[in-house]
Structure formats: C-alpha cells, structure tokens
Amino acid sequence: SAVISQKPSRDICQRGTSLTIQCQVDSQVTMMFWYRQQPGQSLTLIATANQGSEATYESGFVIDKFPISRPNLTFSTLTVSNMSPEDSSIYLCSVEWGKSFYFGPGTRLLVL
Amino acid sequence: AQSVSQHNHHVILSEAASLELGCNYSYGGTVNLFWYVQYPGQHLQLLLKYFSGDPLVKGIKGFEAEFIKSKFSFNLRKPSVQWSDTAEYFCAVMSVSGTYKYIFGTGTRLKVLA
Numbered sequence: 199s200a201v202i203s204q205k206p207s208r209d210i211c212q213r214g215t216s217l218t219i220q221c222q223v224d225s226q227v228t229m230m231f232w233y234r235q236q237p238g239q240s241l242t243l244i245a246t247a248n249q250g251s252e253a254t255y256e257s258g259f260v261i262d263k264f265p266i267s268r269p270n271l272t273f274s275t276l277t278v279s280n281m282s283p284e285d286s287s288i289y290l291c292s293v294e295w296g297k298s299f300y301f302g303p304g305t306r307l308l309v310l
Numbered sequence: 311a312q313s314v315s316q317h318n319h320h321v322i323l324s325e326a327a328s329l330e331l332g333c334n335y336s337y338g339g340t341v342n343l344f345w346y347v348q349y350p351g352q353h354l355q356l357l358l359k360y361f362s363g364d365p366l367v368k369g370i371k372g373f374e375a376e377f378i379k380s381k382f383s384f385n386l387r388k389p390s391v392q393w394s395d396t397a398e399y400f401c402a403v404m405s406v407s408g409t410y411k412y413i414f415g416t417g418t419r420l421k422v423l424a
Contacts, residue, residue, distance in 0.1 A: 199356075231412075240400065241354075241414040290354070292412075297342065297361060299402075299412055301354040 200225050200295040202302035210308045211281055218277045219305045221291030226271035231292040232264070235304070241290065247274050281309045312337045314403050316415035323391050324423050331386040331418050333375075333401030340406040343384040345375055348417075349397045357399070360384065371395070393424045 201224040211217050221230065232244040245255045245266055253266040267275045278285050286309045291302040315334045323329060335341065345357040358369025365377040375386045384401060401415040 240416045241412075243411065246411070298344065298356055298359055299404075300356065301346075303353040 199298075200227065200293050200300045202291055202293060202300060204289075204291055204302040204305050206305055207303065208306040208308075210310060213282050213309055215281055216277055216279045217281065217307060218275050219289055219291075221274045221276070221302055223272045223293050225295070227293040227295060228271070229294050230268065230274045231294075231299070232266065232274075232276045233290040233292060233301075235288040235290060237287070244276070244289075278307065281307075283309045285309050312403065312405065312413045314401055314413050314415040316399075316401055316418050318418045319416065320419050320421070322421045322423065325393055326390050327422075329386070329388040329391045329395070329420070331399055331401075331420070333384045333386065333415055335382050335384070335401075335403045335413075337382075337403060337405060342404045342406060343375075343377060344402040344404070344412075345369065345373070345384075345386050346400040346402060347397045348400065354400070357386070391420075391422050393422045396420060396422045 203222045205220045230247045233241045235241050243256050244259045245253045247253045247266045247268040249268045249271050263279050265277045288304040288306050290304045292299050313336045317332045343360040346354045347357045348354050357373055358367050360367045360377045368374045373388050375384055377384050399418045402412045404412050
C-alpha cells in the first residue's frame with residue numbers, strides 16, 4: 199500500500215485568507231485526488247491531479263477557489279482560497295494504488 | 311448518475327451481536343466495490359474490496375461483504391462485533407470504464423456497546 203502524509207494536520211484560519219495543504223506519497227503515483235469531508239457528511243471529490251497536466255475539477259469546485267499543483271509524481275498541494283466558514287472541513291489527499299484508493303490522515307480546517 | 315446509498319446512518323449494537331450494513335449503488339456498467347472504515351480520530355482505511363470472481367469477499371478483522379449483482383448491493387457483514395469495531399463505515403463504488411473516480415456512500419456510524 200501507499201503511505202500518505204499531509205501537512206498541516208489541522209489549522210484555524212480567518213475568513214478571507216488562504217491555506218495551502220501539502221500531500222506527500224512514499225511512492226510514485228500517476229493520479230492523486232483531493233476530497234472534502236464536511237462535518238457529518240461523506241467524502242466529496244474536489245479534483246483529480248495528474249502530474250504534468252491541469253487538474254480536473256468536479257462539479258461545484260473551481261480552480262480559482264481550489265488551485266492545485268502537482269509538480270512531481272509524489273507530491274501535490276491544494277490551496278483553499280479566500281476562505282469562508284463554509285470551507286470548514288477535513289481535506290483528504292488520496293492516491294490510486296493497485297486498483298484501490300488510499301487516503302492520507304486529512305487536514306482539519308476551521309475557518310472563523 | 312452514479313450514486314451509492316447506505317440506508318443505515320446510525321447503528322448501535324451490543325458486543326457479540328451480528329452486523330450487516332447495507333450498501334446499494336446505481337450504475338449500469340462494471341464496477342469495483344469497496345468498504346472503508348474510519349475509527350475515531352483516525353484516517354480512512356480499506357476494509358475490503360471486490361473486483362471480480364467470488365462475490366463473497368473477506369477483509370480484515372473478520373469482516374466480509376457479498377456482492378449481489380442483480381440487487382446492485384454490496385452489504386458488509388460481521389458475525390460477532392467487538393467494542394473496537396466502533397467506527398464509521400463507508401461504502402464506495404468505482405466504475406471500471408472511464409476515469410478512476412470513487413463515489414462514496416454517506417457512511418454508517420456504528421457504536422458497539424461493551
């Protein structure tokens with residue numbers, strides 16, 4: 199299985215600011231995914247990030263709000279821009295490995 | 311559109327009771343099916359998965375799931391739960407054709423009483 203780490207593990211931010219979340223994988227992977235898990239809800243896919251190409255965003259998510267970088271096969275960042283309290287959530291990085299998906303520990307974000 | 315339904319949102323059981331959590335999906339094509347578990351304060355872990363072959367799959371910690379294609383279901387079972395099984399359980403479906411994309415169910419929160 200792939201081992202995934204995320205930074206920061208949690209943060210409290212003021213509305214209007216931005217936060218960049220880092221995801222590091224211990225193996226080279228083609229596709230990385232970013233999910234959001236809002237309180238009491240299931241996981242929602244934000245975007246798919248392939249190395250060397252633009253991220254693909256799901257309906258309801260836009261690049262201006264959630265810019266993603268994928269500079270190499272083991273690393274990705276997700277930025278939550280111009281935050282509002284509605285962005286308070288857990289953000290999860292995920293990779294596909296051996297036809298299964300593995301998840302990072304998540305970044306717990308609280309926006310005041 | 312693809313969707314995954316988990317009908318039981320909260321389940322409370324006593325230790326040694328049997329568990330069955332329902333998962334139904336809507337998708338006409340071939341799918342891979344998964345169950346994930348999230349223990350309190352921990353991240354999502356893969357419990358078991360079905361790709362093809364024997365529709366009864368066994369996972370970690372004594373869990374198993376049965377794929378019934380005609381019913382579009384992939385229910386999770388455990389014959390005797392333990393207090394340590396207290397967690398949230400998510401069913402997920404991935405279409406084999408097209409892009410790799412998971413669709414998650416809404417989750418079932420299981421509480422096992424000691």
